[in-house]
Amino acid sequence: MTVTESAPRPTATFREGAFGPARELVCRECGTTRELGPHYACHECFGPLEIGYDFGTVTREQIEAGPANIWRYKALLPVPDDIESSPNLEPGFTRLLEAKNLAAQLGLTRLWVKDDSTNPTNSFKDRVVAIALSAARELDAKVFACPSTGNLANAVAAAGARAGIRTVVFIPSNLETPKQVNSAIYTENLVAVDGTYDDVNKLASEIAGEEDGWAFVNVNVRPFYAEGSKTLGYEIAEQLGWRLPDQIVIPVASGSQLTKVHKAFQELITLGLVEEKPYRIFGAQATGCSPVSAAFKSGHDVVRPVRPDTIAKSLAIGNPADGVYVLDIARQTGGTVEDVSDDEVRDAIVLLARTEGIFTETAGGTTVAVLKKLTETGQLDPTLETVVINTGHGLKTLDAVTDRVGARATIAPTYDAFVAAEIV
Secondary structure (H helix, E strand, O other), X not given: OOOOOOOOXXXXXXXXOOOOOEEEEEEOOOOOEEOOOOOOEOOOOOOEEEEEEOOOOOOHHHHHOOOOOHHHHHHHOOOOOOHHHOOOOOOOOOOEEEOHHHHHHHOOOOEEEXXXXXXXXXXXXXXXXXXXXXXXXXXXXOEEEEEOOOHHHHHHHXXXXXXXXXXXXXXXXXXXXXXXHHHHOOOOOEEEEOOOHHHHHHHHHHHHHHOOOEEEOOOXXXXXXXXXXXXXXXXXHHHOOOOOOOXXXXXXXXXXXXXXXXXXXXXXXXXOOOOOOOOXXXXXXXXXEOHHHHHHHHOOOOOOOOOOOOOOHHHOOOOOOOHHHHHHHHHHHOOOEEEEOHHHHHHHHHHHHHHHOOOEOHHHHHHHHHHHHHHHOOOOOOOOOEEEEEOEEHHHHHHHOOOOOOOOOOOOOOHHHHHHHOOO
């Protein structure tokens, strides 16, 4: 990733409360701070920046009185107090389903699925984009943009349309057709790039460094954007009755979602909103793009980039920005990072659909397949309460399972034909 600071340029001052409880940007490596703005790299060590807060007092009652979307947690996010009045897609507060059938199939005592496929554009990316859009407004951006493996492009294009801001989304040219259509329907500025996601991301970083007024959600406003994933952690804890799960399995692309769910749990503990307890975090990757899993298994502290080759294209980031932090969290919490083959991903998509009635995309198939593998290999304790995150809807990746499902039989419209087919 380039570390050249980029547009949009901040104005001298922001309106009072523009970023809510956010107070500064903090380097995750050396701790150096700087003012809030479109910065994503430390000017001292070039490490990644994240939001620093002064939360004050936040209560369960205050949160529960909020709207049934991510803005119920606005006191914990870098957004203004009047965020609900801005046009947005109101993502979040998606269902947490107890997966009794899947649990029985896998031999688990208690299992929950956090189902983010019901967000406005059918993936968790609506959460992070909502926070990035708020920042882009405050920074007076003229263009709302992103490099994407698909779901992010969908979310940026839709959110930009709702907000009335020009959007431009960049994707690898070999992206699944449904995801391309799901972006192009919202914006005329869908740009397909010949190359991997890492090539697309590099191009976006170069554009952000040269063009004024462009807010790339996962480049120059990334510190704000990444905070949206915390809302997954907040919701899981609240929906469990203000307690943390014992174990959670999270898909890993850039790794940001996993690190921010962990951050959310730690913030809830610090604020006294949940009781402190041990919990284990597990990362899930597809074998065809598993640099973090490979580093974990080899005991390395550095994630070596790979060239993706997997059907799980939404996880196909060969040089994950937060990979080293995923390693740290998995090790600190007693979890692990595991990977599964494309065939295991396909099988898991069908398994989740036929046990719980949830149709997940390949990223969710990866996570469920890793859950299964972790249980079978004894890496995950089947007696502990476990949550698995489904990040997107299966209608976006139909090609992954078209050869695994279909009509059992084609029969004549007669009862005799039905009997002869031995359907039951």
